[in-house]
Amino acid sequence: MNILILTREYKNDKLPPCGGTGIFNTLLAKELVKRGHQVTVFGVNKTNIDFDDEGVRVHYTKNLFKRNFVYDLIRSITQKFSFLMPYHFKIHEKEKRDISRRLFAYIEKNNLAVDIIECHDFEGLSLFLGKKFPYVVRCHGSFSVLEKYFGYKVEAGRKHCEREAFKKARNVIAISRFSEQINRELFGVSRFKLIYNGINIQEFQPDPNPSIIPFSIFYLGNVSLEKGADTAFRVFARLAAKFPQATLQFVGRETPYKAVLDKEIQAQDLTDKVIFHGYQSKENIIRLLNSAHVGIFPSKGETLGLALLEAMALAKPVVASNLDSFKELITSGENGYICDTDADFVTHISDLLTDTTLAETLSQKARKTVVDHFSIEKMMTETLEYYTTIIQNHN
Incomplete structure (x- = not known):
């Protein structure tokens, strides 16, 4: 398969530090390559950079708010006043449209025959992917979830795009039963594919003679x-x-x-x-x-x-x-x-x-x-089987 990962986060020394989603994306991408698949990571964050990471083609572009100070200023001001909230939502939607536009241009320019796109749930990056390519959203933990269930303070525009993106998403992966439950409650998602995140048990191997630091x-x-x-x-x-x-x-x-x-x-x-x-x-x-x-x-x-x-x-x-x-x-x-x-x-x-x-x-x-x-082998088998089902059902 030719797989594209659309993301804010990817773990690599050439990129800013990231959280668990970035670590997961790096693991997923490299495991897909090991299994003979072509993988492109299209990242949107703070920098413009292209590099190869053990067979994974990585392309990062600056997001709209990093490229244009005016848009970022409008985003910041409009979130502070309730009567400006419709404009705040629109500016966030504009950024998501810009992401999709740049993604499609990159795919066309590089003649990528993309079979499927995977995207994380937070910020609703998939909002304007449309029906051109089959895509799947994996629920690592949206800002809406972090606010409602864990007390985080979250920008309204981010939550708005997440809500709208889930309304359009036909294929959704939950990474735990808890993830499935809270996303059903919050977004009304009716169907999930449960695929637990996996660990590379060969890499994360206990040291047979560990030098334990006592206490x-x-x-x-x-x-x-x-x-x-x-x-x-x-x-x-x-x-x-x-x-x-x-x-x-x-x-x-x-x-x-x-x-x-x-x-x-x-x-x-x-x-x-x-x-x-x-x-x-x-x-x-x-x-x-x-x-x-x-x-x-x-x-x-x-x-x-x-x-x-x-x-x-x-x-x-x-x-x-x-x-x-x-x-x-x-x-x-x-x-x-x-x-x-x-x-x-x-x-x-x-x-x-x-x-x-x-x-x-x-x-x-x-x-x-x-x-x-929770092995990587189990996760990859289930992921690839689900990819195949999504591609076959795409119309």
């Missing part, structure tokens, strides 16, 4: 309130009083919230015990996680949880917040722990730090869960 608690994800960085530190402060050797190690992109966190760390005199590794390559993430004693995932909202799956694939004992999506991955007490409160986190992490047998048992079951149900 190390690793946090993988953006250092933000939304991902639960505040919870992680509160929990750690209590653990540090019990375990003087304990360290809290953040692996992920630092957001403005880090400045707030730094003040709290200094106030509690824990500067030498809290380490920030920053945004890391996949190889470094694997190396760092292999040295972890325990993984903590206190996120306030996820549609699945790739970072959690990665830690489980590396056979790490994990503790996670009580989210419906996390409960699709963890059976508490069997392959990890689900925690309702800070006290739960403290109790379960304490047990894992001191009970080697318990930690080993949960770790091995965590790895088995990923191998059995």
Whole structure:
């Protein structure tokens, strides 16, 4: 097949740091290439760049708001006044039309015989794709979902385009049963194809002779309130009083919230015990996680949880917040722990730090869960089968 991925995010050193969707797109694209398919990534963000990434053709173009200051100014002003909201929606729609226009021009210029387009749900990039090419929307987590279910503050124009895009989308992938439920409630989508995100279990392989940092608690994800960085530190402060050797190690992109966190760390005199590794390559993430004693995932909202799956694939004992999506991955007490409160986190992490047998048992079951149900092979088989069905049904 000739597959095109339309996206804001793709993980590569030549591009700005990205979140889980970008990591997923990179994995998907390279796995498709390995299976003999032609893959083009058409990205829309802050830069103009073309490059080859292990057989994946990557083209990025600046979005309308980055190319034209006036449009960006209008977008900013119109969101502040309710009587200007129709114009705010129109300016966002204009950007989505511009994306489709540039995409179709790129396809024509490069004589791409595109069989199918895959797009993420957030921002409604698929709004004006029309019926020229079959396309599928994968629900990684829209801004509308983040606002309604997880308390994020979101620009109205983004939500508007998401609503309108879902009205037109005929083919939708949910990445968890929780994702399916919330998108049905929010957008009225009636039909989904459930395809869990997959982990490359060959790459995310436990180190047979790991150099575990004793009493190390690793946090993988953006250092933000939304991902639960505040919870992680509160929990750690209590653990540090019990375990003087304990360290809290953040692996992920630092957001403005880090400045707030730094003040709290200094106030509690824990500067030498809290380490920030920053945004890391996949190889470094694997190396760092292999040295972890325990993984903590206190996120306030996820549609699945790739970072959690990665830690489980590396056979790490994990503790996670009580989210419906996390409960699709963890059976508490069997392959990890689900925690309702800070006290739960403290109790379960304490047990894992001191009970080697318990930690080993949960770790091995965590790895088995990923191998059995969340492998990249399973995800790719189901994705390609769905692509084929979509193409056959396209008219």
